Amino acid sequence: MKRASSAPATGKLLYQHLMNKLGEPARANHNIWHAGEDAKLKHPTKFAFRGQIPKGKALELKSLSGRDIAEGETAQRTERGTTLYTFTGSEWPVLVSDLSDSAREDLGIPASARDKDKVFNPNFVTYDELSQETKLSNELAVLSFIKGFSSYLGGLKGKTNYSELDVLKFIRACFEDLSGQEMMHVLHGNHMAWVVLAYIREKGNVSGDVSTEFHAQNPVDFYIKDLGTILPAMFHALSQLGQDPVQYHDQLDIEIWGAKDAAEYMRKFMPK
Secondary structure, X not given: OOOOOOOOOXXXXXXXXXXOXXXXXHHHHXXXXXXXXXXXXXXXXXXXXXXXXXXXXXXXXXXXXXXXXXXXXXXXXXXXXXXXXEOOOOOOOEEHHHEOHHHHHHHOOOOOOOOOOEEEOOOOOOHHXXXXXXXXXXXXXXXXXXXXXXXXXHHHOOOOXXXXXXXXXXXXXXXXXXXXXXXXXXXXXXXXXXXXXXXXXXXXXXXXXXXXXXXXXXXXXXXXXXXXXHHHHHHHHHHHOOOOHHHHHOXXXXXXXXXXXXXXXXXXXXXX
């Protein structure tokens, strides 16, 4: 469409259309995250991230993804009570807290790194190389945005027959104030989707990021990363409403790796 309609209930048509197109912005979600992590590799003195799981590399660990390591073919106990572990490439993310002092020194992990920061991540691959489960998790961010504006307009504001124009105004408010109630409504929904996924994967374990309160307890980088996962879905919706997503990207007063690429990609969905 060339412009958003103010006719009642047209927002529901947009809602259904976006629900049927989850995969388009989901791919961009991963690319934004990948670009941000790739940028960290260029600053090893600032960040703990060291890339993909190092298949075949041996490191002295205290744990693996926060769990105890059972002795076996790839794990031998050391005299210091740690484990010399040889990676197979099938592991979950390796955290700073997993590393022994010697491993931290070997990898040059900065002293400022947090225990829950990831050192190696199996998802640091192209989108097509991701597992089906991980691809679905990328769609959760898209879902949370769509559910977010529906919840805000139809639930919080009580405008059940909201229009396309109502959705556009909602998105405009998000970009005008990144910490406003509209954007925080979406980001909190996105956070809850991630928490549920993490809770299930960890089989009920609530330690680490799951227990950290969304508001106030996280560093600025955490919120920027959350915002980065939501933006592709917002850019996609804007393109469906006849808006140029790049113009909205340029309103951002912070830099988010890969966000402009996602906005430019979504231009192809604008009316010709």
